[in-house]
Amino acid sequence: MFTLFNDITEFPINILPKDGITEYYGKVFNEEACKKFYDYLLSEIPWENDEAVIFGKLILTKRKVAWFGERAFEYTYSKRTKYARFWTPELLELKQKCEEVSGETYNSCLLNLYHDGSEGMAYHSDGEKDLKKNGAIASLTFGAERKFVFKHKTTQEKAEIFLESGSLLVMKGKTQENWLHRLPPTTKVKTPRINLTFRTIEE
Numbered sequence: 001m002f003t004l005f006n007d008i009t010e011f012p013i014n015i016l017p018k019d020g021i022t023e024y025y026g027k028v029f030n031e032e033a034c035k036k037f038y039d040y041l042l043s044e045i046p047w048e049n050d051e052a053v054i055f056g057k058l059i060l061t062k063r064k065v066a067w068f069g070e071r072a073f074e075y076t077y078s079k080r081t082k083y084a085r086f087w088t089p090e091l092l093e094l095k096q097k098c099e100e101v102s103g104e105t106y107n108s109c110l111l112n113l114y115h116d117g118s119e120g121m122a123y124h125s126d127g128e129k130d131l132k133k134n135g136a137i138a139s140l141t142f143g144a145e146r147k148f149v150f151k152h153k154t155t156q157e158k159a160e161i162f163l164e165s166g167s168l169l170v171m172k173g174k175t176q177e178n179w180l181h182r183l184p185p186t187t188k189v190k191t192p193r194i195n196l197t198f199r200t201i202e203e
Contacts, residue, residue, distance in 0.1 A: 012170070015159050016150060020175035022159075028101050028140075029166035038142040038165070040090050041194045047113050051080045063119045069108030073201045075130050084108055091196075094140060098198050102170045104136040106198035114146070117189030123151060123180040126171075132200040136172035141165060144193040151180045 012023035029037065047064035067075060068091055069084035076082075087095070091109060099105055114120065126137055139148075141163045148169070149160045163169060171181075183195075 015161055016175065016179065017157065017159065019152065019178035020171070021173035022150070022169065022171045022175050022179075023102070024161060025101055025168040025170070027164060027166040028097060028168045031166075034142055034166040037090065037094065038194060041111070041142060041196075042113070042192065044088075044090075045111060045113075046085070047111075050112075053080060061119075062115065063121070064113040064115075066111040066113075067108070068111070069201065073108050073130075073203070075108070075110070075201060094196060095198055098138040098140060098168060098170075101168055102136060102138055104138065104170065104172070106136075106138060106200055108201045109196050109198045112195045112197070114144075114183070114193045114195070116191060117144070117146070117186035120185040121183040123182040125153075125176040125180050126197075126199070130201050130203075132202045134173055134177070135200045136170055137176075138196075138198040139163070139169040139171070140196040140198070141167050141169075142194045142196075144189045144191045146183055146189060146193050147186065149182050149184060151182075153178055153180060 011026045014021055015024055016022045045066045047066055050061040050063055050065045052059050067082045067084045068087055070087060073084040074081055095106055095109065142165050145162055145164045147160055148163050149158060151158050
């Protein structure tokens, strides 16, 4: 298993050993900015419980989500269709920072609120038909540091990294085609984590 430790000094680093590109840029916001955006996102975003249809039943998750974009995009996953709200000035600022650092462009963002370590995400890949094929997905973290794990779809090889507050991870190339990723639950984390995933919807 490949693990990225905190003594890496040159960013970005591709944390996947093969069959994809996932670049970690470390912290791209200082502590003051992290607190400002964390407080804003926690209190001002219209969070809603996520929905999924599993074995024909509608399930509401403890994890909460919100969906924003440059226009009212439709986005379907887990057999549920969501409609994007328009960017706020603060989200536009975050989007522009991700674009500046990664050299990519994004037109929408799925936000996730994990209230504590008991909430996570099972293995999946972001391969919905609405998304640009092999397009970049920028994952920005505020709040609690959490482990993020990748698993190769064929070899079961794993790679993991701890995503700290203010850090940026960008998945691109054939990452979604060849790798699954998850946010494992943990009893060690007692505080919220907010994750913003900037992406490109194609209509």
